[in-house]
Amino acid sequence: MTEPTSAALRPGRVSFDQLKQFITLAMTRLGLPEDDACAVGRLMAEAELQGSDGHGVIRLLPYARRIRAGGLNLTPNIKVVQERAGMALLDGDNGMGHLVMERAAQLAIEKARNCGIGWVGSRLSNHAGPASLYARMPMAQNMIGLYFAVGNANHLPPWGGLDMLLSTNPIAVAVPAGVEPPVVLDMATTVAAYGKVKAKAQRGEMMPEGWMIDRQGNPLLDPKRAEEGFLMPIGGYKGYGLSLIVGLLAGTLNGAAMGKQVIDFNHDDTTTTNTGQAVVAIDLSAFGDVDAFKARVDQLVRDLRGSDRMPGVERIWLPGEQSHAKRLANERDGMELPVPLLRQLDAFALEQGIPGLTTL
Amino acid sequence: MTEPTSAALRPGRVSFDQLKQFITLAMTRLGLPEDDACAVGRLMAEAELQGSDGHGVIRLLPYARRIRAGGLNLTPNIKVVQERAGMALLDGDNGMGHLVMERAAQLAIEKARNCGIGWVGSRLSNHAGPASLYARMPMAQNMIGLYFAVGNANHLPPWGGLDMLLSTNPIAVAVPAGVEPPVVLDMATTVAAYGKVKAKAQRGEMMPEGWMIDRQGNPLLDPKRAEEGFLMPIGGYKGYGLSLIVGLLAGTLNGAAMGKQVIDFNHDDTTTTNTGQAVVAIDLSAFGDVDAFKARVDQLVRDLRGSDRMPGVERIWLPGEQSHAKRLANERDGMELPVPLLRQLDAFALEQGIPGLTTL
Numbered sequence: 001m002t003e004p005t006s007a008a009l010r011p012g013r014v015s016f017d018q019l020k021q022f023i024t025l026a027m028t029r030l031g032l033p034e035d036d037a038c039a040v041g042r043l044m045a046e047a048e049l050q051g052s053d054g055h056g057v058i059r060l061l062p063y064a065r066r067i068r069a070g071g072l073n074l075t076p077n078i079k080v081v082q083e084r085a086g087m088a089l090l091d092g093d094n095g096m097g098h099l100v101m102e103r104a105a106q107l108a109i110e111k112a113r114n115c116g117i118g119w120v121g122s123r124l125s126n127h128a129g130p131a132s133l134y135a136r137m138p139m140a141q142n143m144i145g146l147y148f149a150v151g152n153a154n155h156l157p158p159w160g161g162l163d164m165l166l167s168t169n170p171i172a173v174a175v176p177a178g179v180e181p182p183v184v185l186d187m188a189t190t191v192a193a194y195g196k197v198k199a200k201a202q203r204g205e206m207m208p209e210g211w212m213i214d215r216q217g218n219p220l221l222d223p224k225r226a227e228e229g230f231l232m233p234i235g236g237y238k239g240y241g242l243s244l245i246v247g248l249l250a251g252t253l254n255g256a257a258m259g260k261q262v263i264d265f266n267h268d269d270t271t272t273t274n275t276g277q278a279v280v281a282i283d284l285s286a287f288g289d290v291d292a293f294k295a296r297v298d299q300l301v302r303d304l305r306g307s308d309r310m311p312g313v314e315r316i317w318l319p320g321e322q323s324h325a326k327r328l329a330n331e332r333d334g335m336e337l338p339v340p341l342l343r344q345l346d347a348f349a350l351e352q353g354i355p356g357l358t359t360l
Numbered sequence: 361m362t363e364p365t366s367a368a369l370r371p372g373r374v375s376f377d378q379l380k381q382f383i384t385l386a387m388t389r390l391g392l393p394e395d396d397a398c399a400v401g402r403l404m405a406e407a408e409l410q411g412s413d414g415h416g417v418i419r420l421l422p423y424a425r426r427i428r429a430g431g432l433n434l435t436p437n438i439k440v441v442q443e444r445a446g447m448a449l450l451d452g453d454n455g456m457g458h459l460v461m462e463r464a465a466q467l468a469i470e471k472a473r474n475c476g477i478g479w480v481g482s483r484l485s486n487h488a489g490p491a492s493l494y495a496r497m498p499m500a501q502n503m504i505g506l507y508f509a510v511g512n513a514n515h516l517p518p519w520g521g522l523d524m525l526l527s528t529n530p531i532a533v534a535v536p537a538g539v540e541p542p543v544v545l546d547m548a549t550t551v552a553a554y555g556k557v558k559a560k561a562q563r564g565e566m567m568p569e570g571w572m573i574d575r576q577g578n579p580l581l582d583p584k585r586a587e588e589g590f591l592m593p594i595g596g597y598k599g600y601g602l603s604l605i606v607g608l609l610a611g612t613l614n615g616a617a618m619g620k621q622v623i624d625f626n627h628d629d630t631t632t633t634n635t636g637q638a639v640v641a642i643d644l645s646a647f648g649d650v651d652a653f654k655a656r657v658d659q660l661v662r663d664l665r666g667s668d669r670m671p672g673v674e675r676i677w678l679p680g681e682q683s684h685a686k687r688l689a690n691e692r693d694g695m696e697l698p699v700p701l702l703r704q705l706d707a708f709a710l711e712q713g714i715p716g717l718t719t720l
Contacts, residue, residue, distance in 0.1 A: 173608075
C-alpha cells in the first residue's frame with residue numbers, strides 16, 4: 001500500500017503515515033518501548049484507514065487515561081502458557097491488546113501453516129481495536145481469519161433478564177477473494193454497538209427502535225437515557241446465545257474475564273481488565289487449490305451483488321465491501337477526522353510536548 | 361443413558377430403542393448396509409430424543425423418497441481427500457449425511473487430541489439432521505464442539521436483494537459444564553427456520569411479524585403464501601453476513617455447493633446436493649484444567665439464570681437447557697410423536713413390510 005505525501009492531501013485530512021507517526025510518538029511519550037509504540041501506532045492508524053472510526057485514534061485518549069492511572073502494563077512479558085501443535089494460549093501480562101493480538105495472529109498463522117488450522121486464545125489482554133484488524137492478518141497469508149473477543153463493558157442481560165452480564169462480544173471473519181474485495185464480516189452480537197449509542201447522544205439524535213429497551217421492556221429511543229436500559233441482541237434470544245458463546249470461546253476457555261468478572265473500562269481505569277480474545281487461522285492450501293477457492297468466492301460475490309433488488313435499493317453490498325472502498329479512498333485522499341476529535345488530539349499533543357497531528 | 365422398556369411408557373409414546381429400531385429396519389429395507397442403517401437409526405432417534413422434532417423421524421419419508429429416486433448413494437466410499445495434522449476434508453460420496461458427519465466428528469476429535477483443535481469439513485455430503493447432534497459429539501469427550509452447515513434450500517436473499525441465494529445455514533456450538541446442563545446453541549441464521557414456517561402452515565396459524573417479508577419488503581404473515589416471499593436474517597444485514605460466512609466456511613471452502621449451486625431438496629430428489637458441513641473440536645485439556653473450566657461454566661450459567669427478570673418473565677433459560685430437559689423427560693416417558701406423523705409412519709411401514717412403530 002502506498003500513502004500519499006501530506007502535500008497531496010485535501011485540506012483537513014491526514015495521511016496514514018502522519019497518523020501512525022503521531023500515535024507512535026504519543027505512545028512513546030506515554031512510556032511504551034519504541035517498537036511497541038510503533039506497532040500500536042501502525043495498528044491504530046490501520047483501524048482508522050479501514051473506516052473503523054470507533055476503534056481508531058478516538059481510543060488514544062482513553063488508552064492514555066488508563067496508562068496514566070497505572071491500569072496497563074507498559075513492558076509486558078507476553079508469553080505462551082499452554083501450547084499444542086494447533087493451538088496456544090497467551091498470557092498478555094496486562095499489556096496493550098494490540099501487541100497481544102498481533103502476536104496471537106502471527107502464532108495462529110504459523111500453526112495453520114503446519115496443521116491446516118491454528119487457534120490462539122489470550123487472557124490478561126486488553127482492548128485491541130476493531131475485530132476485523134486481526135481476522136485480516138491470516139487473510140493476508142491466503143488463510144481465512146476469525147476473531148472473537150469479550151467486550152470491555154457489559155451492556156446486555158440474558159434474554160428476559162435485567163442484569164447486564166454480557167457484552168457486545170464481537171465476531172470477525174475475513175475470507176480472501178481473487179479480484180473482488182475480500183469478504184470481511186465484523187459485527188457485534190447486539191443490534192447496535194455501544195459506540196453507536198454514544199455517537200447518537202453526541203449528535204443529539206434519537207435512536208431507532210430496536211437498538212435498546214428499558215427495564216420494563218419498552219423501546220428506549222433517547223441515547224442520553226442509555227444508562228437506564230440495555231442493548232438488544234440480534235435476533236432476540238439467538239443473539240443472546242451468540243454473545244454467550246463468543247464469551248465462552250474468547251473468555252471462559254482462556255481463563256479471562258466473562259460475565260460478572262468483566263469490568264466496565266469506561267468507568268474504571270485501574271482494575272486489570274483480563275480481556276480474553278481468540279484468533280483463528282485456516283490455511284486455504286490445506287483444503288485444496290488456493291486460486292480455485294478464490295475464484296469460487298469471486299463468483300459467489302458477483303452472484304450476490306448481481307441479485308435483483310427490492311424497490312428503492314440502489315446496490316447490494318457484501319460484508320466488508322464498504323470498508324474496502326473506504327480504505328482505498330483513505331489511502332488516496334487521506335483520512336478526515338472530525339474537528340472536535342482533532343482539537344482533542346491537538347490539546348493532548350500540546351500537553352505531551354509532541355507535534356500536533358496536523359502539523360506533523 | 362438408560363431407556364425405559366416400552367411397557368413402562370405412557371400410552372402413545374415410543375421409547376428411544378423402539379424408534380431407533382424402527383428407523384434402522386426402514387433404512388435396511390431401503391437398501392442401506394446394516395451397520396450404516398443402525399448408525400442412521402441411532403442418530404435420527406437421538407435427534408428426536410433431544411426435541412429436534414423438525415430434524416428427527418419426520419425426515420424419514422423425505423429421505424426414503426430421495427433414496428428411491430436414486431438421489432443418494434447407499435454404499436458410499438466416504439474418504440479423506442485432504443489432510444493435515446489439525447484438519448481433514450471428507451468426500452461423502454453422496455452418502456447419508458449422518459454417516460459423513462459422524463465420521464467427521466470422530467476425526468475432528470482425534471485431531472483435537474493431538475493438536476488441541478481439529479477442523480473437519482465435508483463435500484458431497486447430505487442433510488444430517490440437527491446441527492447440535494454433531495457439536496455434541498466432541499462435547500462428550502471433554503471438548504467444545506462446533507458445527508456449520510449449508511442448508512439444503514435457499515430461502516434468503518442478500519440484504520436488499522430478491523434472489524434467494526442463501527440458506528438458513530445453521531451454527532451449533534456445544535460447551536460442557538460441570539453439574540449444570542451443557543450450553544448448547546443450535547440456531548439458523550434466519551429469524552425462523554423454514555421448518556417453523558411449514559409447521560405454522562400445517563396448523564393454519566399466521567406467522568409473527570419479522571419472520572418473512574414479501575418482494576416489496578412488506579411483512580408476510582400468511583405461511584401459505586411463503587413461496588411469495590423470503591425469510592428474514594437475524595439482525596438484518598448482520599444475519600445476512602453470518603449466513604454468508606457459514607456458507608463460505610461449510611460450503612465454498614470444501615468445494616461443496618453454495619449460492620446458485622444449492623439445489624432445493626424439497627423439490628428435487630435426484631440431483632446430488634453436494635452438501636457442505638464442518639465439525640470443529642477444541643480439546644479443553646489443551647487450554648488448562650478441565651474441571652476448573654467446567655466450574656467456571658457452571659458459575660456463569662448460575663449467574664445468568666439468577667439474573668433479575670423483566671416483568672412477566674418466569675425464568676431465564678440458557679441455550680440448550682430446554683432441549684436438555686426435553687431429553688431427560690423423553691428418556692423417562694418416551695417420545696410423543698404427532699398423530700398425523702405416526703399414521704404416515706405406519707403406512708410407510710406397511711408398504712415396506714416392516715412392523716409399525718407403535719407395535720414394534
